[in-house]
Amino acid sequence: MPQPGYDATYADWRQHPExxxxxxxxxxxxxxxxxxxxxxxxxxxxxxFPGSQLNTCHNAVxxxxxxxxxxxxxxxxxxxxxxxxxxxxxxQLQDRVARLAGAMAARGVGKGDRVILYLPMIAEAAVGMLAxxxxxxxxxxVFGGFAAAELAARIADAEPKLILTASCGLEPGRTIAYKPLxxxxxxxxxxxxxxxxxxxREALAATLKPGRDEDWLAAESAATPHPCVPVAxxxxxxxxxxxxxxxxxxxxxxxxxxxxxxxxxxMSMIYGVKPGDVYWAASDVGWVxxxxxxxxxxxxxxxxxxxxxGKPVGTPxxxxxxxxxxxxxxxxxxxxxTAIRAIKKEDPExxxxxxxxxxxxxxxxxxxxRCDPPTQIWIADLLGKPVVDHWWQTETGxxxxxxxxxxxxxxxxxxxxxxxxxxxxxRALDEAGQPVPAGQIGSLAVKLPLPPxxxxxxxxxxxxxxxxxxxxxxxxYNTGDAGxxxxxxxxxVMSRTDDIINVAGHRLSTGAMEEVLAGHPDVAECAxxxxxxxxxxxxxxxxxxxxxxxxxxEAEITKDLVRLVRDKIGPVAAFKDxxxxxxxxxxxxxxxxRATLRKxxxxxxxxxxxxxxxxxxxxxxxxTLKALMR
Ligand code: COA
Ligand code: AMP
Numbered sequence: 109m110p111q112p113g114y115d116a117t118y119a120d121w122r123q124h125p126e127x128x129x130x131x132x133x134x135x136x137x138x139x140x141x142x143x144x145x146x147x148x149x150x151x152x153x154x155x156x157f158p159g160s161q162l163n164t165c166h167n168a169v170x171x172x173x174x175x176x177x178x179x180x181x182x183x184x185x186x187x188x189x190x191x192x193x194x195x196x197x198x199x200q201l202q203d204r205v206a207r208l209a210g211a212m213a214a215r216g217v218g219k220g221d222r223v224i225l226y227l228p229m230i231a232e233a234a235v236g237m238l239a240x241x242x243x244x245x246x247x248x249x250v251f252g253g254f255a256a257a258e259l260a261a262r263i264a265d266a267e268p269k270l271i272l273t274a275s276c277g278l279e280p281g282r283t284i285a286y287k288p289l290x291x292x293x294x295x296x297x298x299x300x301x302x303x304x305x306x307x308x309r310e311a312l313a314a315t316l317k318p319g320r321d322e323d324w325l326a327a328e329s330a331a332t333p334h335p336c337v338p339v340a341x342x343x344x345x346x347x348x349x350x351x352x353x354x355x356x357x358x359x360x361x362x363x364x365x366x367x368x369x370x371x372x373x374x375m376s377m378i379y380g381v382k383p384g385d386v387y388w389a390a391s392d393v394g395w396v397x398x399x400x401x402x403x404x405x406x407x408x409x410x411x412x413x414x415x416x417x418g419k420p421v422g423t424p425x426x427x428x429x430x431x432x433x434x435x436x437x438x439x440x441x442x443x444x445x446t447a448i449r450a451i452k453k454e455d456p457e458x459x460x461x462x463x464x465x466x467x468x469x470x471x472x473x474x475x476x477x478r479c480d481p482p483t484q485i486w487i488a489d490l491l492g493k494p495v496v497d498h499w500w501q502t503e504t505g506x507x508x509x510x511x512x513x514x515x516x517x518x519x520x521x522x523x524x525x526x527x528x529x530x531x532x533x534x535r536a537l538d539e540a541g542q543p544v545p546a547g548q549i550g551s552l553a554v555k556l557p558l559p560p561x562x563x564x565x566x567x568x569x570x571x572x573x574x575x576x577x578x579x580x581x582x583x584x585y586n587t588g589d590a591g592x593x594x595x596x597x598x599x600x601v602m603s604r605t606d607d608i609i610n611v612a613g614h615r616l617s618t619g620a621m622e623e624v625l626a627g628h629p630d631v632a633e634c635a636x637x638x639x640x641x642x643x644x645x646x647x648x649x650x651x652x653x654x655x656x657x658x659x660x661x662e663a664e665i666t667k668d669l670v671r672l673v674r675d676k677i678g679p680v681a682a683f684k685d686x687x688x689x690x691x692x693x694x695x696x697x698x699x700x701x702r703a704t705l706r707k708x709x710x711x712x713x714x715x716x717x718x719x720x721x722x723x724x725x726x727x728x729x730x731x732t733l734k735a736l737m738r
Contacts, residue, residue: 114515114527117377121530128530129156129560132373133365136408137171138162139338142365146557150342152570153578156560157365160341164364165242167372168407169205170336172198172383177410180384184436185231187417188428189278190311193435196231201238206333208239208324213334215303215327217269219244222347224268224301225393226250226259226290228277229417232307232324233393234403236272237346241364244339245269248347248359251394252277253614253680256289258357260296262349265359265567267299272324274307275314280422287314341365347567348396350502351608351617352576359567360502362399366560367505368408370531371400374506375409378498378529379440379473380513383410386436386468390416390429390443395614396502397476401442405506414438420447427460434464440513441469444476444613445497448487449643458490469493471513475500476613477645478601481522488522499525499601501587502615503577505561508532508554508587509599524598531559534599536592541581546595551605553584607702609638609646611682618648618702621683624676625650630658630665635692636683637706649709649736650686662688687736693726695719709733 112120121128126145133142143159150158169182178199185194196204217223223240225247227233233249240247248266250259263271271294277284287306294300305324306314316322345364349357375381389401393415406413414436420429420443429451433441455461471494472487479497488495494517498510509525509532511517520526528534535543536550544550556578562585566573580586588608591601604610607618618636625634632655638646650669654662666686673683693701696719707714708729716723 112515114512114518117512117515118528118530122533125531129369133157133369135372136162136365136368137167142341148557152565152573154557155342155564156363157341157369160365161338162341162365162368163242163244163336163338164345164368164404164408165205165238166336167368168241168404169198169202169238172407172410173202175410177383178202180410181386181412182407183231183234183413183415184386185415185417186432186436187229188423189280189417194231201235203333204235204328205238205242206335207328207331208235209242209334210331211305211327212239212245212270213243214331215270217243217245219337219339220343221245221270222248222266222268224248224250224263224266224271226252226271226273226286227307227393228252228274228286229392229415230274230307230309231415232272232274234407234413234415237393237399237403238407241345242334242336244337244343246344246346248349249394249399250349251392251680252284252286253394253678255675255678256292257296257676258678259289259293261357263293263297263301264299265349265357266347268301269303271301271304272307273304275309276312278311278417280419283311285312285314291317339364342564344567346399348399348502350396351615351620358572358576359569360396360563361565361567362505362561363564366562366564367404370506370559370561371405372408375405375411377514378507378510378512379442380471380517381406381409381411381440385411385439386414387411388414388416388432388436388438388441390420390441390447391476391613395476396500396505397442400505412436419450421450421454425460426451426454427463430461430464430466433466433469437468439468440471440473442473442475445474445479445483446477446612446644448474448479448483452483452486453643461490466491471496471517473498473510475507477610478525479522484522494520496520497522497525499589499599503563504558505563508534521598524594524600526599527597528599529559534593535584537581537584541584544592547592549590549592549602551581552587552589552591552599552601553581554587556583556585558585609648611638611646611648611680612644614680616648616677616681620677621648621650621673621681624673625652625669625686628652628665628669628672630654630660631669632656633692633700635700635702635705637702637709639706639709644682647685648681648683650683651689651692651705652686653691654688685736687732689732690728691725693729694721696721705729705733709737711737
């Protein structure tokens with residue numbers, strides 16, 4: 109029977125959303141099947157799959173072993189940083205996860221308890237996440253490029269019973285000792301975990317604190333394997349902290365049932381892969397792409413997933429991605445446009461790519477930031493395979509818009525993120541919350557309810573969830589992105605409507621950086637804006653006004669500020685440019701005109717805002733920023 113195409117599938121979902129999702133739910137093993145697809149009366153805007161019971165780890169691991177896939181690779185760890193490649197089969201993964209769950213249970217972790225993971229790109233990151241899921245515990249993975257203070261904020265908010273970490277992470281040219289960072293974070297946090305399991309890596313051994321820290325592998329091998337614990341479908345699976353507009357990160361919550369159903373469905377519908385296929389998301393487990401498409405979705409679908417510890421360039425060269433694809437027979441690769449730009453810069457003619465047999469690779473998916481059309485066209489021509497830019501967010505957990513390999517891939521238009529995924533009614537709205545005509549720019553919003561796997565709320569913060577996402581346009585989820593939907597249904601995401609910037613596919617808050625700058629004793633006021641960068645898409649630029657009477661050397665102060673952001677937020681902020689200015693442009697009510705500053709720094713034309721208190725300042729900023737950009 110021919111498969112229904114995109115239009116028919118989307119129309120089917122529009123007409124019968126509940127039966128559409130009930131059909132998708134058949135891809136999951138339930139302990140108790142849901143009583144309905146959706147309960148509009150529960151939670152903030154309704155809850156998916158009420159009355160159900162399941163275990164996500166069972167669905168991602170145990171059921172594949174039971175179905176005879178025990179000897180298939182579940183995880184292929186490929187680490188150019190250590191020169192090692194190691195495969196974990198589904199049967200081995202089941203054993204490791206069950207034992208680690210047993211070790212965690214023996215240390216008091218049970219259903220609903222939080223566990224923080226601060227880990228590099230090693231197989232244990234997936235083992236740790238799945239062990240939490242097995243117990244019904246709620247994991248929160250913190251990206252390794254964050255500093256101790258950011259980790260401390262997450263420990264304080266999540267209040268974990270236990271922390272899983274490793275002795276070190278490996279970045280090109282340096283070994284990052286994770287344990288001292290974690291020790292500092294625990295010292296800074298008012299909440300202290302009862303236990304810490306530390307994976308000792310060869311590159312650097314960590315000192316263990318008696319009574320609290322233990323060796324992970326010793327604890328795992330000595331433990332009794334723990335079975336999967338039944339949880340309610342609406343119980344939380346994980347919290348993933350992401351940047352908001354202030355320094356306090358938002359704890360995006362994900363539930364078990366909606367997540368399992370939508371992610372499992374996405375593997376065939378969006379990526380067009382089936383059990384046994386090799387799927388590689390070249391991201392980091394600390395980001396949502398890593399949660400969804402390094403760990404959960406490929407394993408829920410019975411694929412082999414690649415965990416890659418390296419960079420697109422320099423480990424050892426710009427052919428590394430193609431080497432991994434060829435060596436492991438990757439069918440679908442997913443990465444950020446920044447990675448492709450980095451490869452393009454070093455291997456513009458694709459000479460390194462040409463060395464590898466990429467016959468098994470069928471498609472490349474991109475997300476994390478808007479892909480500039482020249483990069484998308486360059487890589488599509490070089491690969492001779494479909495390149496799909498798809499748009500999503502930490503909050504949604506899977507693509508809001510995409511091309512759909514399982515529904516007959518329609519032609520992608522470079523610069524667009526594709527068309528709405530079945531499950532999402534996406535519109536561009538005007539300020540009054542009315543959809544604007546096709547092709548006009550507005551605030552991109554999704555009609556409530558959000559589909560399964562999207563956040564039901566923020567951890568311990570229903571009000572912040574409503575304020576951040578639901579209040580701007582009643583009845584809609586405000587994505588925080590601006591863009592348009594064209595007459596053919598393609599969605600074009602142009603920019604954020606808030607203070608969030610995307611640096612090398614990493615989502616960062618300029619507000620959080622401003623809080624750090626404002627804390628410096630010589631700084632009176634400051635602004636951080638994201639400016640265009642040919643490699644990273646955007647990078648932050650800081651502008652500070654010094655306090656009257658500050659006598660310190662300006663260069664010393666800006667050096668201090670760069671170091672401060674690195675120490676407080678982390679190297680991932682890539683905050684390297686900061687300049688002292690005499691004053692900042694403001695509205696008459698005192699609001700700094702950040703959007704205008706960004707345009708000036710990018711050399712774009714800008715309109716003089718009617719609310720500006722002193723237009724003369726704009727010419728002053730232009731000459732300062734032009735000198736800086738040179
Ligand atoms: N632990 C510790 N430090 C980390 C880290 C981690 N897990 N990840 C990054 N960092 C550090 C880097 O070492 C670097 O430090 P430096 O300032 O001392 O050089 C800094 O954070 C910035 O890192 P990064 O953004 O990776 O930039 P880069 O210049 O090292 O590399 C790219 C540039 C393009 C190769 C890289 O950004 C990249 O691979 N981007 C793709 C991102 C991605 O996959 N995003 C996921 C969204 S889908
Ligand atoms: P994150 O939550 O880190 O995944 O970042 C989400 C944000 O990244 C979105 O709100 C967008 O601003 C941006 N983004 C992600 N994917 C795309 C894409 N394909 N096109 C344009 N912007 C994107």
